[in-house]
Amino acid sequence: MRYSTYKSIHEHGQSLPAKSSISYVKSHSLHQMTHGALIKMLITISVFIAGCGVVFTVSAGDEPVLLNQKVVVTSGDTLWSIAVEHKPEQMDTRIYVEALKATNRLQQGTIQSGQVLVLPQFQR
Template sequence: MRYSTYQSIFPMNLEKMQENQKKGSKGFSQLIAQMITNTLLLKLLILVIVVWIAGAGVLTVFAAPSVPKVEVTKLTVQPGDTLWQIAIKHKPERMDTRVYIEGIVRINGLEDRGVQAGQVLKLPYF
């Protein structure tokens, strides 16, 4: 078979095989060093990503448009006024009166639901 086209996929050169084996013992320490380097690079990459995300969050907070200040409506309680009457006069049209009264109680920190003449109440804005 002088003119055969067959070529083996296995290395037939014994000298090359021995040379590769010698490099293999040297290559193990290089492999460990490369793994350590890759681990450090991975940790550095994760740190950069975390710092980037945190920085973007901080910038987003500072770049957010300011919330317009809502003027608080204050009301001086007149003699004979009750929370129910005040709520009916000042609540939004479709809101339940009891919900608006609860808002008045919370915004003013009232412990009991009674009000006295001359008392100044803040009215919630909905």
């Protein structure tokens, strides 16, 4: 049989010889694989950029952050008092308060007694 009577829904009534149908399927499959790989690559790049953004936000400057110490909030503690007690000498207290909020994912500056906070430790 030289020509097929099968009509593809994609060709709107045009029938293709067997060779071109096979090449169409191959190129269409390659296009789908390329499209899938492109989406995976874009997702990977987006996650990487978002991760870098978090690192830069937490660092609050050029100094890297080490997340290794914790403090338990007691009655009367504020972010400011914790920052004054634990920040490096030369650092502005406001920067350390913002680093505390970012490290602990606090939307506002309120903390409660008994809450455990991770302290950002800046290398000197």
